Amino acid sequence: MFIPRRCGLCVEHCPNWMYPNQLSILAENEIYDTIEDEWDLWDCIECGICAYVCPAHRPIIHFIKQAKAIVDNM
């Protein structure tokens, strides 16, 4: 089965209408100013659904938690 790089399943399932795919990519690349100002980092309730549904098993919730910890200490 072909799974595109950004399938969007996490976006479909996020209960808070967020973009976990974008959040995780920005966090992974340490782009913290954008993740806070433009992608509403703090709206994430850390439910973990995005990571659960990810067919690529990306540790999305790990990236989000890490970004919150870093931004909180900036």
Ligand code: SF4
């Ligand atoms: S952990 Fe955050 S980004 Fe992921 S599905 Fe839950 S609210 Fe959305």
